Amino acid sequence: MDRARLDQLVKTFFVCNRRQISEIFDELLSAMEAEATLPPGGLMSRNYETAQANPEIHTLPGNLKDARDAVFPFFWGTDSWYSKLHLENVKGPPNFASLIGALACLLKNPNLCVDTYCLRSNELEVKAITALANLIFYHTDSPWGVFTMGGTISNLYGGKLGIEKVVPHAMRDGLAGHRVVGIVSGAAHYSNATLAGWLGIGTGNLHAIPTDRACAMRLDLLEETLHRLYRDGARVAFVMATFGTTDAFGIDDIAAMRAILERAAQQHGAVTPHLHVDAAAGWTVCFLTEYDTVANPLGIDPQTLPFIQQAQQRAAGIRHADSVTIDFHKMGWGHYPSSAFIVNRRQDLARLFRNVEDVPYFCEADYRHDPALFTLECSRPAIGPYTVMASLNGIGLQGYQLLVAHAIDMARVLKERIEQLDYCKVLNLETPGPTVVWWVLPHGRNAGEILARIESGALQAADCRRYFSEIQRLFEKREATLDLQRDARLTFTTAMGYTPHGIPLPAWKAVFYNPQTDESVIDRLISSIEELM
Numbered sequence: 001m002d003r004a005r006l007d008q009l010v011k012t013f014f015v016c017n018r019r020q021i022s023e024i025f026d027e028l029l030s031a032m033e034a035e036a037t038l039p040p041g042g043l044m045s046r047n048y049e050t051a052q053a054n055p056e057i058h059t060l061p062g063n064l065k066d067a068r069d070a071v072f073p074f075f076w077g078t079d080s081w082y083s084k085l086h087l088e089n090v091k092g093p094p095n096f097a098s099l100i101g102a103l104a105c106l107l108k109n110p111n112l113c114v115d116t117y118c119l120r121s122n123e124l125e126v127k128a129i130t131a132l133a134n135l136i137f138y139h140t141d142s143p144w145g146v147f148t149m150g151g152t153i154s155n156l157y158g159g160k161l162g163i164e165k166v167v168p169h170a171m172r173d174g175l176a177g178h179r180v181v182g183i184v185s186g187a188a189h190y191s192n193a194t195l196a197g198w199l200g201i202g203t204g205n206l207h208a209i210p211t212d213r214a215c216a217m218r219l220d221l222l223e224e225t226l227h228r229l230y231r232d233g234a235r236v237a238f239v240m241a242t243f244g245t246t247d248a249f250g251i252d253d254i255a256a257m258r259a260i261l262e263r264a265a266q267q268h269g270a271v272t273p274h275l276h277v278d279a280a281a282g283w284t285v286c287f288l289t290e291y292d293t294v295a296n297p298l299g300i301d302p303q304t305l306p307f308i309q310q311a312q313q314r315a316a317g318i319r320h321a322d323s324v325t326i327d328f329h330k331m332g333w334g335h336y337p338s339s340a341f342i343v344n345r346r347q348d349l350a351r352l353f354r355n356v357e358d359v360p361y362f363c364e365a366d367y368r369h370d371p372a373l374f375t376l377e378c379s380r381p382a383i384g385p386y387t388v389m390a391s392l393n394g395i396g397l398q399g400y401q402l403l404v405a406h407a408i409d410m411a412r413v414l415k416e417r418i419e420q421l422d423y424c425k426v427l428n429l430e431t432p433g434p435t436v437v438w439w440v441l442p443h444g445r446n447a448g449e450i451l452a453r454i455e456s457g458a459l460q461a462a463d464c465r466r467y468f469s470e471i472q473r474l475f476e477k478r479e480a481t482l483d484l485q486r487d488a489r490l491t492f493t494t495a496m497g498y499t500p501h502g503i504p505l506p507a508w509k510a511v512f513y514n515p516q517t518d519e520s521v522i523d524r525l526i527s528s529i530e531e532l533m
């Protein structure tokens with residue numbers, strides 16, 4: 001053993017050299033600053049061609065600058081999402097309080113699996129989960145939960161609890177030949193199909209209920225479907241409500257769903273399905289739950305207040321849920337991964353408990369402090385709790401109210417501006433969120449009339465094809481002529497969630513997740529639509 005080389009290695013990579021680390025960090029920050037002067041998007045073109053051919057590993061030990069150099073081209077080639085022109089997705093820039101939390105976490109690298117691996121970090125998870133639970137359930141006595149790798153995994157926990165409710169001990173015995181089904185909204189996120197596949201009930205056993213024009217699950221069809229499934233002998237494990245659909249921000253009526261589930265299950269002598277709420281995209285409107293819309297202390301535009309009141313009324317439904325998914329890395333403006341799965345009543349999680357004998361190396365484990373006894377994951381990062389508590393206490397409740405209200409306000413302004421154009425039509429006028437989905441048709445077409453004809457059944461899918469291809473072609477035309485310095489980035493969806501007479505509606509889409517996006521961006525967006533003609 002070459003002791004001198006080992007010592008050198010330890011000194012370089014395992015002893016904290018504050019000056020060098022600060023210097024490199026400063027360089028990375030300078031690169032971000034430089035990036036802010038350039039148009040958003042492709043800072044550097046990709047090179048997948050040789051990514052697999054040349055997977056390099058240096059032969060000789062280097063230093064921290066080698067580490068920097070190994071990643072720098074990819075760092076520089078990655079968009080940081082801080083530009084106010086980004087409207088294309090449910091992805092905002094992370095806030096810098098979250099960065100402080102994330103860096104603190106990375107410096108200690110705690111593992112949340114058991115508290116002997118992370119000491120006080122598990123306490124922080126309990127705090128973060130409880131803070132979020134109080135915000136979303138509003139009245140709850142015994143919430144509990146964990147941070148997961150993302151909304152998909154949080155939803156998977158919800159699905160799993162439902163399966164354990166209708167097929168007790170499925171964890172050990174499997175589905176045991178029972179036909180187990182789940183119900184989702186037709187506008188739900190595809191992660192529900194992912195979990196149905198991965199949990200073994202099968203995507204074919206996931207039943208999607210069409211939505212109304214506000215992209216909320218149709219309650220009459222939910223009730224009908226439940227009765228049909230029960231009559232057919234199926235065990236309905238879960239119903240997933242969506243609080244804020246990804247494209248159009250549709251919000252399901254959770255209180256009404258709860259009443260329907262209990263009634264139907266009782267009539268058929270069945271166990272009430274687990275009611276999970278996928279609020280990955282929509283949960284942040286809960287910051288406004290207690291906002292006084294009469295005194296209006298933050299001076300929110302009076303025209304935006306009805307949306308806030310609607311959001312408040314819908315958010316009150318969440319307390320009827322058994323569990324919720326929230327993605328802090330979306331509109332919490334936090335870092336990945338920080339998604340939380342939260343149950344309203346902690347005893348529900350007992351359905352997932354392992355015996356201490358099943359996890360021999362955690363023999364001293366205690367369920368309250370050692371989530372590894374029930375989590376899907378073994379090792380679990382603490383980024384979630386650190387970014388959440390740093391953000392919540394940096395930005396504060398009123399800070400979040402301002403941010404969320406601003407996003408809703410900008411969406412409202414864009415909706416109004418688009419509605420003034422005959423050849424355009426907003427498809428989610430009623431939903432109180434930060435997203436806008438709409439049509440742009442050629443001059444001379446009456447977009448509102450076309451939508452009305454689809455809704456009345458006068459236009460069949462085949463007749464719609466021409467209009468839909470016009471909508472897409474105009475979107476592509478704008479993409480091709482985008483002025484990178486001035487024009488907002490939008491996206492296109494082939495199905496925004498509402499399907500009148502079974503016809504999926506394509507749409508242009510803008511999402512106001514960036515707090516720096518202002519009316520000047522909207523002015524220019526409207527001009528860019530007018531210039532297309």
Ligand SMILES: *Cc1c(COP(=O)(O)O)cnc(C)c1O
Pocket residue numbers: 090149150151152153189191242244245246278279280281327339
């Ligand atoms: C984004 C999203 C998900 C998936 O969350 P990830 O964190 O990306 O895994 C699930 N549901 C909804 C409604 C979403 O918007």
